[in-house]
Amino acid sequence: MRHRFIDETPLHVKAGNGGAGCISFRHEKYREFGGPDGGDGGKGGNVYILPSQSVNTLNHIRSNKIYRTQNGQPGLGRQKSGKDGRDIHIKVPLGTQILDADTNEVIHDLLTEEPYLLAEGARGGRGNTFFKSSTHQSPRFAQPGEETVESHYILSLKLIADAGLVGLPNAGKSTLLKALTEANPKTSDYPFTTLEPNLGVLNVSFARQIIIADIPGIIEGASKGHGLGLSFLKHIERVKVIIYVLDINAADVEAELNLLKHELSQYNPRLLERPSIVVFNKIDKMDDEGFTSDWISSYQKGSSLMDGSEVVGISALKNMGIKNLVDKLEAITSL
Numbered sequence: 494m495r496h497r498f499i500d501e502t503p504l505h506v507k508a509g510n511g512g513a514g515c516i517s518f519r520h521e522k523y524r525e526f527g528g529p530d531g532g533d534g535g536k537g538g539n540v541y542i543l544p545s546q547s548v549n550t551l552n553h554i555r556s557n558k559i560y561r562t563q564n565g566q567p568g569l570g571r572q573k574s575g576k577d578g579r580d581i582h583i584k585v586p587l588g589t590q591i592l593d594a595d596t597n598e599v600i601h602d603l604l605t606e607e608p609y610l611l612a613e614g615a616r617g618g619r620g621n622t623f624f625k626s627s628t629h630q631s632p633r634f635a636q637p638g639e640e641t642v643e644s645h646y647i648l649s650l651k652l653i654a655d656a657g658l659v660g661l662p663n664a665g666k667s668t669l670l671k672a673l674t675e676a677n678p679k680t681s682d683y684p685f686t687t688l689e690p691n692l693g694v695l696n697v698s699f700a701r702q703i704i705i706a707d708i709p710g711i712i713e714g715a716s717k718g719h720g721l722g723l724s725f726l727k728h729i730e731r732v733k734v735i736i737y738v739l740d741i742n743a744a745d746v747e748a749e750l751n752l753l754k755h756e757l758s759q760y761n762p763r764l765l766e767r768p769s770i771v772v773f774n775k776i777d778k779m780d781d782e783g784f785t786s787d788w789i790s791s792y793q794k795g796s797s798l799m800d801g802s803e804v805v806g807i808s809a810l811k812n813m814g815i816k817n818l819v820d821k822l823e824a825i826t827s828l
């Protein structure tokens with residue numbers, strides 16, 4: 494099965510036109526024409542964007558469709574107003590941004606589950622009743638409904654998570670997400686197992702949850718679009734803490750950490766100012782536990798890439814050091 498994670502898509506909308514006002518006159522038994530009784534046209538339907546936790550991607554948005562709402566109905570005789578057009582609500586994941594398609598400017602950031610009025614239906618026209626005056630007893634005209642125009646946007650999803658797992662392919666990010674949360678992403682011993690971000694929820698206490706995002710592996714040049722990296726880096730833009738996941742058995746962990754930080758900074762230099770935890774994973778593959786922990790603490794002291802980062806040795810697979818990591822995560826995210 495081909496699986497696509499769409500986190501950016503064009504969106505075309507057109508709210509409904511207003512209904513026309515009605516020209517009508519009362520029919521009375523002994524008079525051919527009574528006074529004007531044409532009602533107003535209805536208002537066109539609105540287009541709302543509805544941020545919702547029930548969707549995680551923009552896959553359901555049809556980029557070649559124009560999302561229209563109904564026009565208002567024309568007014569009727571006997572001063573009856575036309576019906577308003579029905580509204581539509583387009584569901585998107587929390588964290589979706591709406592951009593103007595021409596200027597690329599962010600118009601709105603959908604951070605809560607509150608509906609956002611993207612395109613308002615146009616006003617209906619006044620019926621001829623409205624235009625009756627002492628000097629104009631029988632107006633034979635009414636207003637047309639106002640018209641709306643089609644408008645074009647881009648929806649761009651930036652996941653909302655407290656912590657983001659960043660690492661090379663195969664470092665064990667998804668395995669760690671499994672160890673920390675109820676999420677059950679696919680893991681395997683080939684690179685690029687994860688093709689779309691996964692979110693998991695870590696319950697640290699009765700009332701506190703930490704949302705963790707596992708993104709696809711990052712390789713050199715990710716910030717220039719190599720691998721799967723670039724499009725997913727935006728999902729860690731909003732996290733409070735970045736968790737660098739490294740395989741402690743790698744030939745040169747310093748070079749790997751350097752690569753990760755470099756790609757992040759190429760994408761957005763401010764990401765490096767974010768609090769971070771450096772996680773050395775797969776410590777179960779090391780022979781000597783004492784040696785491993787000494788090595789980790791001396792690395793922490795010696796590496797210029799640390800700048801105050803917390804450092805933890807873990808085995809995501811064998812559940813070692815996870816409690817320690819959770820404590821550190823909890824401390825950082827509650828700041």
Ligand SMILES: Nc1nc2c(ncn2[C@@H]2O[C@H](COP(=O)(O)OP(=O)(O)OP(=O)(O)O)[C@@H](O)[C@H]2O)c(=O)[nH]1
Pocket residue numbers: 660661662663664665666667668669679680681682683684685686687688708709710711774775776777778807808809810811
């Ligand atoms: N021995 C050992 N193996 C691990 C550990 N954590 C992960 N692995 C293995 O490493 C491989 C890669 O793990 P994943 O969790 O899929 O790695 P990933 O970082 O999500 O990889 P991508 O999604 O491709 O970027 C799998 O075979 C895991 O079983 C660990 O702590 N110890």
Ligand SMILES: [Mg+2]
Pocket residue numbers: 666667668679680686687707708709710
């Ligand atoms: Mg993965």
